[in-house]
Amino acid sequence: MVSIQTALTAFKRSPLLSALSITTIAFSLFAFGLFGLVALNIRDALQRVEERVEIRAFVADGTAIEQITAAADEIAKYPEVLKVEIVTQDQALARARKELGEFSDVFDGQFLPSSLDVKLKPGFRDPKTVRKVVDQVKGYDFVDDVRYGEEWIAQLYRLRNIAGAAGIALGLAFAAVAIIIIGATIRMAVLARSREISIMRLVGATDGFIRRPFLIEGSIKGVLGGLLALLLTYLAMRVLDQYLHFQTAFFDRRLATLGVVFGAIMGLLGSAVSVGRHLRRI
């Protein structure tokens, strides 16, 4: 109770320093947030591309529909498989006409083979798993040929891995910068009250008692900084939408909460480190 009061008094006593630290926290989290937004949108875009990963098994002419249906049911039970669609010769023709409009009159008659179109579950669309499913599908006698854009999937995954690694490295760098800046900001708050701290120690305050208000203060600053950063990120996204017509996704509620919690943790850790160092030194 006393700690919360002391923490709030600190805000009241030095509003300028508090505002400064909150803004600093907000801007370092804002940079992190912008980066997160970019990462999120790249991930979304890749995911949309990934959804198009599909295995198409062409069925030999004259295969009985019962046989195809039975195979489709079996394949649908593979743990990696999301759904299996049977495309008859007529449907294949209709699709070809739709996709290649200007050549529609070229297509005539049932010269396109029927096929089984297999879609995979998310997380099973990597080249290795795709090949594994392809090999299984190839095992059916009536399957003539299997197409799945091997090159394309490999490249997509390379891109995804690079984006993922770059994302983690940059994310860590941004987080480290945020932590350092927040730590330095809170260090200022600690130094501004070093006299008070030394007096507290002289009259017998425990380290925990001295530390607590700073931890509370740091967390509050972290939360406020986090909220401000969220607002700034949102505004930045709106500006992008409005003037550059980027269709960007924003953090969902879970990620937004996570961001604010991250701010609070940064504030807490920054304070803990700063106060801890200060207490060890005096």
Place this chain on the structure above:
Amino acid sequence: MVRFQKVTKIYPRAAGGAAALRDVTFGVAKGEFVFLTGPSGAGKSTILRLLYMDERPTSGEVRVSGFSSREVKRREIPELRRKLGIIFQDFRLLEDRTAEGNVAFALEVIGTPKSAIPNKVSRALTQVGLASKARAYPRELSGGEQQRVAFARALVNDPFVLVADEPTGNLDERATRGIFQLLREINAAGTAVLMATHNLELVRSSEYRCIELNHGEIVFDSADVPAISLEID
């Protein structure tokens, strides 16, 4: 109650690694009044810091009311400090708190129940003769008055020993006399006093024990000298 046993203190970063204290042995009995004198850098403040365990000896042992510098854990030190009253030359008051706020601070930080604080504060301020200035801020008080607030803060937890580092160093002669009188009263009420001072006049004018330091060593302790030789001296 307070015992220094062959205490040596070397600050690793000090020039030439010279010892701030060398082989210092002495004790302060319950209710005793002891002056620590000697030139600047003789080791007076080091002794006081070792006493309230802001520092640990390089060798030897400091014992204060059952706490030993050899065994005391960092988290036990606040407990020791609550039994001490510590006074500095520069008062060390919080500028944004009134006199009573400063005294109350010492009670708040050790978790004294809120209801008990006003009584204790007003008793301590009365003891140092500042009851009428309880609501004044440090900047509104004279040096002597500020030091009295610091005394009230040091006394409010009923310490068994008052540790004062040059408490009159920043004060004029009149205020010095007032503070010294206050120290006498505190001592007469049963609290031991260990006071570091440059003020030899103060030391000579009183009958209290005096330990003189030079270059980190005790060069004179009036407790070791028969009373009669003091008079000859």
